[in-house]
Amino acid sequence: MKEKLMEKKELLIKKAKEKLPEKKERTGDKIKVLHILTDKNIGGAGRWLLYYLKYHNRNAFQVKVVLPHDSLLADAVKALDVPVIAMEEMEDRSFDKKAMKALVKLFKEEKPDIVHTHASMTARMAARAAMVPSIFNTKHCMESAPGILPKKIVRREVNAAFSDKIIAVSRAVRRSMVHAGTSPEQIAVVYNGIEPIAIPAAEEKAALLQSYGGKAGEMVVGMVARLEEVKDHETFLLAAQNVLEHRRDVRFYIVGDGSLRDELERRAYELGISSNVTFTGFIKDVEKIEAALDIAVITSKAEALCLSIIESMIAGIPAVGTDSGGVAEVIKHGENGFLVPIGDADQLAERIEELLADDAKRKAFGEHAKKHAESMFMADKMTKRIEKLYLEARK
Numbered sequence: 001m002k003e004k005l006m007e008k009k010e011l012l013i014k015k016a017k018e019k020l021p022e023k024k025e026r027t028g029d030k031i032k033v034l035h036i037l038t039d040k041n042i043g044g045a046g047r048w049l050l051y052y053l054k055y056h057n058r059n060a061f062q063v064k065v066v067l068p069h070d071s072l073l074a075d076a077v078k079a080l081d082v083p084v085i086a087m088e089e090m091e092d093r094s095f096d097k098k099a100m101k102a103l104v105k106l107f108k109e110e111k112p113d114i115v116h117t118h119a120s121m122t123a124r125m126a127a128r129a130a131m132v133p134s135i136f137n138t139k140h141c142m143e144s145a146p147g148i149l150p151k152k153i154v155r156r157e158v159n160a161a162f163s164d165k166i167i168a169v170s171r172a173v174r175r176s177m178v179h180a181g182t183s184p185e186q187i188a189v190v191y192n193g194i195e196p197i198a199i200p201a202a203e204e205k206a207a208l209l210q211s212y213g214g215k216a217g218e219m220v221v222g223m224v225a226r227l228e229e230v231k232d233h234e235t236f237l238l239a240a241q242n243v244l245e246h247r248r249d250v251r252f253y254i255v256g257d258g259s260l261r262d263e264l265e266r267r268a269y270e271l272g273i274s275s276n277v278t279f280t281g282f283i284k285d286v287e288k289i290e291a292a293l294d295i296a297v298i299t300s301k302a303e304a305l306c307l308s309i310i311e312s313m314i315a316g317i318p319a320v321g322t323d324s325g326g327v328a329e330v331i332k333h334g335e336n337g338f339l340v341p342i343g344d345a346d347q348l349a350e351r352i353e354e355l356l357a358d359d360a361k362r363k364a365f366g367e368h369a370k371k372h373a374e375s376m377f378m379a380d381k382m383t384k385r386i387e388k389l390y391l392e393a394r395k
Contacts, residue, residue: 030062031394034112036103036123037067038090043226044192044307045118045140046073048169051193051379053080057387066090066106066123085110096122104130114390124162134393138167139187142302142325143176156181165389170305170326188389191329192305193382196374197287197315205292209251212289213278218251219356222293224286224308225300227258232322234267235299235345241271242349243356250276250356255289257282291315294362295355300324301342313337314373318365320351330377336369 039046049065050073056063065077069086077084089102103126107115115127116136127135159166159182166187168174174187200208209220221240225231233254240252254264254277261279268277283289286308290296296312298321305326309319313330319337321327322344331337338351355362 030060031114031390032062032110032112033064033114033116033390034085034107034110035063035065036115036117036120037065037071037073038096038120038123039073039118040068040071042073042076044304045138046076047307048138048140048192049073049118050076050080051195052383052386053077053082055193055380055383057383061387061390064110064112066103096120099123100126100129103127107132113394121162128162134164134390135162136165136167136389136393137163138169139173139177139304140169141304142173143180143182156183159183159186165393167386167389170329172326172329173304176325190382190385190389191377192307192310193377193379194307194311194314194373195379197291197311199315200288200292208288208292209253212253212280214251218249220251220253220292220294221297221352221356222253222255222289222295222312223297223299224255224290224312225298226256227254227260227264229260230301231258232299232301232343233260233264235322235343235348236297237264237267237271237273237277238345239297239299239348239352240277241273242345243352244273244276246353247356248276252277253280253289253293254278255280255283255286287311287315291317293317295320295352296337297321297348297352298327299342299348300327303327306330310373310377313369314377316366316370318355318362318369320348320355322348330372332368332372336365336372 035049037045037049064083064085066085066087067074068090069088074084074086087102089099090096099122103123107127107130112132114134114136115123115132117123118138124135124137168177168187168189169192171189174189177187178184223236227233243250265279268274290308290312293312296309296317296319298306298309300322301324303325309321309330313319319331321331321339322342323339324342328339331339333339340347340351
């Protein structure tokens with residue numbers, strides 16, 4: 001059974017490779033790019049896309065975005081004066097068999113030079129079937145474990161067949177992909193980019209935090225992340241309990257929403273720290289509270305890069321995070337924050353307390369954090385690197 005499955009996959013890959021189009025010479029007109037995103041909510045990939053669209057070179061590239069018809073991202077894209085193609089057939093999943101025919105038809109009608117997907121395997125397969133000259137895919141998360149050798153081989157061949165270039169958002173993501181079987185030559189690392197964040201005045205910061213239940217004189221430690229298992233809020237809560245045993249002038253903010261919210265609120269109550277922990281829920285302008293923190297925290301078990309930490313850092317906020325994936329590319333241990341082992345609530349608490357107790361160190365780390373973010377993670381730089389890859393693909 002497994003051998004037959006492998007034979008079928010190899011045949012599919014062979015047929016796809018036989019259809020690889022030749023590169024066309026351009027005559028000075030704009031390069032036409034279609035971005036395909038299946039997300040219906042505005043997550044990390046959506047924010048990546050919005051930053052790219054804001055800074056993309058409109059003189060050289062004609063860009064459109066393909067989304068599910070009910071995606072919350074549509075209005076934000078249109079607000080940037082970028083056309084949206086809304087598809088009834090598209091669902092919020094990577095492989096979506098019923099969308100294949102519609103996507104092939106769309107690509108043949110639009111005749112893009114580049115299709116750039118964000119997780120959508122179906123879109124990559126449809127782009128190859130429609131003879132699109134170049135297919136890009138951005139990998140926004142860590143690759144899953146490779147498994148046995150045949151699976152690594154299939155993954156490498158599938159990526160080679162249905163992607164011309166894969167963009168990894170961190171070196172850690174690239175390493176995970178190579179380990180799982182993808183050819184290193186196929187992957188380019190381009191860090192996520194953001195914009196500068198306004199640093200609030202003391203009065204503005206106090207008013208914002210008080211609107212979420214904060215009190216005057218409190219130190220502020222926050223974590224901005226989806227309330228899901230991979231983010232490991234349990235470790236954050238245990239560290240908060242540890243810190244609060246030594247000092248009570250600290251409030252811990254859990255910013256975001258997700259399937260574990262009720263469970264985490266109960267856990268904070270069980271730990272006896274509810275009075276010092278605030279669950280804000282979803283916040284639209286999340287960068288405002290990110291800039292109002294004294295310390296930013298991330299406790300993920302696996303993290304491609306961590307946009308929320310970068311956004312706090314660019315506002316001059318030091319960070320403490322678990323050494324998971326791309327976090328070590330954002331937090332430089334002992335310079336702009338601290339790294340701790342995954343799941344180690346005691347070390348997390350120690351590092352938080354160290355920064356809370358030392359105003360000078362916290363300020364110095366914050367200054368280094370801002371410089372690091374400005375040098376490595378700006379949206380305009382990210383966009384230029386992406387478009388350089390586009391131009392190289394058309395040569």
